[in-house]
Amino acid sequence: MAEQKQQIEEFVPKEYSAGFITDIEADSLPAGLSEDIVRQISQIKGEPEFLLEWRLQAYRHWLTMATPEWAHVHYPEINYQDISYYSAPKKKTDGPKSLDEVDPELLRTYEKLGVPLDERARLAGVAVDAVFDSVSVANTFQDKLAEQGILFMPFSKAVHEHPELIKQYLGSVVPYKDNYYAALNSAVFSDGSFVYIPKGVRCPMELSTYFRINAANTGQFERTLIIADDDSYVSYLEGCTAPMRDENQLHAAVVELVAMDRAQIKYSTVQNWYPGDENGKGGIYNFVTKRAACRGESSKVSWTQVETGSAITWKYPSVVLQGDNSVGEFYSVAVTNNMQQADTGTKMIHLGKNTSSTVISKGISAGRSQNAYRGLVRVGPNADNARNYTECDSLLMGDKSAAHTFPYIEVKNPTAKVEHEASTSKISEDQLFYCKQRGLDLEDAVSMIVNGFCKQVIRELPMEFAVEAQNLLGLSLEGSVG
Amino acid sequence: MLEIKNLHASVDGKEILRGINLTVNAGEVHAIMGPNGAGKSTLSNVLAGRDGYEITQGEVIYKGENLLDFEPEERAQRGVFLAFQYPVEIPGVSNIYLLKAALNAVRKYQGLDELDAIDFLTLVRSKMELVKMDEQFLHRSVNEGFSGGEKKRNEILQMALLEPSLAILDETDSGLDIDALKIVSEGVNALRSQERSIIMITHYQRLLDYIVPDFVHVLSKGQIVKSGDKELAKELEKTGYSWVDEQPEGVSA
Numbered sequence: 001m002a003e004q005k006q007q008i009e010e011f012v013p014k015e016y017s018a019g020f021i022t023d024i025e026a027d028s029l030p031a032g033l034s035e036d037i038v039r040q041i042s043q044i045k046g047e048p049e050f051l052l053e054w055r056l057q058a059y060r061h062w063l064t065m066a067t068p069e070w071a072h073v074h075y076p077e078i079n080y081q082d083i084s085y086y087s088a089p090k091k092k093t094d095g096p097k098s099l100d101e102v103d104p105e106l107l108r109t110y111e112k113l114g115v116p117l118d119e120r121a122r123l124a125g126v127a128v129d130a131v132f133d134s135v136s137v138a139n140t141f142q143d144k145l146a147e148q149g150i151l152f153m154p155f156s157k158a159v160h161e162h163p164e165l166i167k168q169y170l171g172s173v174v175p176y177k178d179n180y181y182a183a184l185n186s187a188v189f190s191d192g193s194f195v196y197i198p199k200g201v202r203c204p205m206e207l208s209t210y211f212r213i214n215a216a217n218t219g220q221f222e223r224t225l226i227i228a229d230d231d232s233y234v235s236y237l238e239g240c241t242a243p244m245r246d247e248n249q250l251h252a253a254v255v256e257l258v259a260m261d262r263a264q265i266k267y268s269t270v271q272n273w274y275p276g277d278e279n280g281k282g283g284i285y286n287f288v289t290k291r292a293a294c295r296g297e298s299s300k301v302s303w304t305q306v307e308t309g310s311a312i313t314w315k316y317p318s319v320v321l322q323g324d325n326s327v328g329e330f331y332s333v334a335v336t337n338n339m340q341q342a343d344t345g346t347k348m349i350h351l352g353k354n355t356s357s358t359v360i361s362k363g364i365s366a367g368r369s370q371n372a373y374r375g376l377v378r379v380g381p382n383a384d385n386a387r388n389y390t391e392c393d394s395l396l397m398g399d400k401s402a403a404h405t406f407p408y409i410e411v412k413n414p415t416a417k418v419e420h421e422a423s424t425s426k427i428s429e430d431q432l433f434y435c436k437q438r439g440l441d442l443e444d445a446v447s448m449i450v451n452g453f454c455k456q457v458i459r460e461l462p463m464e465f466a467v468e469a470q471n472l473l474g475l476s477l478e479g480s481v482g
Numbered sequence: 483m484l485e486i487k488n489l490h491a492s493v494d495g496k497e498i499l500r501g502i503n504l505t506v507n508a509g510e511v512h513a514i515m516g517p518n519g520a521g522k523s524t525l526s527n528v529l530a531g532r533d534g535y536e537i538t539q540g541e542v543i544y545k546g547e548n549l550l551d552f553e554p555e556e557r558a559q560r561g562v563f564l565a566f567q568y569p570v571e572i573p574g575v576s577n578i579y580l581l582k583a584a585l586n587a588v589r590k591y592q593g594l595d596e597l598d599a600i601d602f603l604t605l606v607r608s609k610m611e612l613v614k615m616d617e618q619f620l621h622r623s624v625n626e627g628f629s630g631g632e633k634k635r636n637e638i639l640q641m642a643l644l645e646p647s648l649a650i651l652d653e654t655d656s657g658l659d660i661d662a663l664k665i666v667s668e669g670v671n672a673l674r675s676q677e678r679s680i681i682m683i684t685h686y687q688r689l690l691d692y693i694v695p696d697f698v699h700v701l702s703k704g705q706i707v708k709s710g711d712k713e714l715a716k717e718l719e720k721t722g723y724s725w726v727d728e729q730p731e732g733v734s735a
Contacts, residue, residue, distance in 0.1 A: 430568075431572055433530075433533070434570040434572070435580070436554040437531075437557075438558055438584035439644070440584065448572075448580070
């Protein structure tokens with residue numbers, strides 16, 4: 001037992017395979033944040049007046065706010081004047097029209113990350129938008145999607161081509177006043193993805209955005225807006241990586257989803273930002289606001305996330321169930337190892353009648369990490385017959401990691417049914433020995449047990465992503481068992 | 483096949499095995515009996531390589547190699563199989579997944595290709611008949627919600643699939659009703675062969691009515707104090723273990 005325990009406690013630095021730096025010329029704004037910087041970002045992007053005004057309002061509001069401190073995470077104060085708020089690979093004007101115009105160095109970067117942007121390549125069936133630092137560098141399959149009226153494009157392009165949609169929906173789910181990081185994002189966001197699915201259209205392929213932070217001392221503030229009109233369906237995937245750098249980098253994104261009558265949005269994330277080294281040096285601060293509005297009746301939004309990266313994760317993908325009979329789902333695996341900290345969960349806000357929500361959260365803590373689930377289930381006074389089922393399970397590896405659960409339940413309607421189940425277990429030496437006695441080595445045994453623990457969540461992911469997620473789980477915990 | 487020489491092992495500084503000597507040839511079935519606390523489970527755990535046991539003296543030669551040099555998974559890949567007294571539950575991992583991973587780990591060591599899904603399913607179905615298991619067991623989580631009998635049958639299924647050279651059955655009869663005991667015993671008997679050695683660890687003589695051993699050894703206070711054939715087990719059944727504990731230390735028959 002003593003030897004096994006030692007194996008579990010031993011830390012071998014794990015390989016972060018996405019940790020390389022792309023040597024590319026970049027246009028960056030100097031570090032620092034001011035009204036002037038906000039104006040410059042807007043100017044670089046040639047934005048319409050309404051957007052600049054909105055940014056400035058957000059910025060002025062942000063100045064009045066204080067850093068939130070309620071999360072179960074600890075880090076030195078961020079100096080927002082040390083960060084550069086805009087970095088873009090040097091390029092010809094206006095962004096690439098086709099892949100031929102994309103810098104080959106960038107294409108190689110995504111190739112290395114396993115995201116080939118070549119439309120003829122094997123990724124048939126997944127349309128990709130690639131965001132490198134602050135801008136979108138490649139966007140595939142646009143023409144094919146356009147045939148069905150589907151809009152899938154960089155956010156900055158949508159601002160020009162569909163300003164009326166941006167004006168109508170931007171900030172309608174996450175107002176700039178929502179929280180500290182949402183306000184910051186609203187002031188300085190640079191790019192992201194925009195999706196609009198017209199009435200009655202079922203998007204024929206997975207839409208995917210791949211986020212990559214490359215430049216040093218740069219924040220990434222992307223904004224994603226997805227609108228699914230009546231009777232439409234879309235499945236959207238999001239992946240993220242960053243180089244290994246000694247400094248912490250800030251990532252403060254905002255994602256807004258709007259589902260109209262009977263529309264369905266499935267949003268999947270595999271988050272693998274650089275987590276820092278085994279002593280907690282470097283890594284991404286991932287402070288993200290993600291929220292969906294089930295505006296229409298019988299609409300449905302599912303969030304599925306596999307979170308293995310980032311030094312600190314602070315993220316609560318939520319669903320506001322406004323439409324009657326609407327459905328919200330949240331499936332999450334959060335893995336923390338070494339010195340990582342995660343405070344993640346969801347909010348399910350029941351407003352419409354007969355609304356239902358499901359929350360399945362799996363937290364895995366290894367090393368000296370801290371892993372917290374924080375979830376809110378709120379049932380409003382008019383939400384007759386609301387139902388919620390929440391299950392959060394924690395798996396501990398070694399004896400220096402910690403798992404926390406903070407459930408908040410607020411029910412203002414007597415017809416509501418709210419269930420909450422929670423469990424905490426340790427990966428047991430008996431399980432490991434059993435697997436080893438059947439011929440499996442330690443890493444395979446751990447990977448198998450962990451994947452079994454996460455099965456309810458993994459099976460919600462689209463097939464291509466599920467395989468990636470399973471590999472990532474194994475990789476993230478590599479070294480945590482000797 | 484297996485030669486245990488003067489094996490001493492301790493747990494937390496307390497000596498549990500105090501000089502075990504045992505030779506098991508290919509094709510033989512040995513029963514090791516003894517009262518609670520005699521060191522029966524320690525012996526099986528030490529042979530399988532479980533952590534937490536300190537080997538203070540002696541050696542174990544298996545197929546000409548020092549077994550104690552190997553990690554548990556290396557022993558398994560070399561054909562040492564332990565049927566657990568308390569098989570572990572692994573939630574979310576389907577039985578078929580574990581069976582396939584285990585078989586392929588052993589095949590990889592043997593230099594064989596991994597079996598594809600169809601060949602594997604054909605093979606596992608044929609083995610399941612042996613222990614009268616329903617196919618639905620393949621898709622349930624490993625041992626989760628299994629009855630005591632189902633767990634033990636699952637162990638024998640794994641043994642049938644992995645075809646070990648040396649199988650150690652640790653209290654395989656415990657917790658079984660008579661019907662389950664029959665099924666498990668028939669499974670084990672079908673797996674007896676000239677190439678395979680079996681060590682059965684049990685507290686009760688009952689199991690030996692169904693799986694008739696070639697040799698019976700009595701373990702007491704960490705030593706084998708008496709060895710004989712199947713008649714020895716019957717004698718024990720009549721007299722109980724009390725006489726064993728009265729034997730002076732260090733005596734072996």
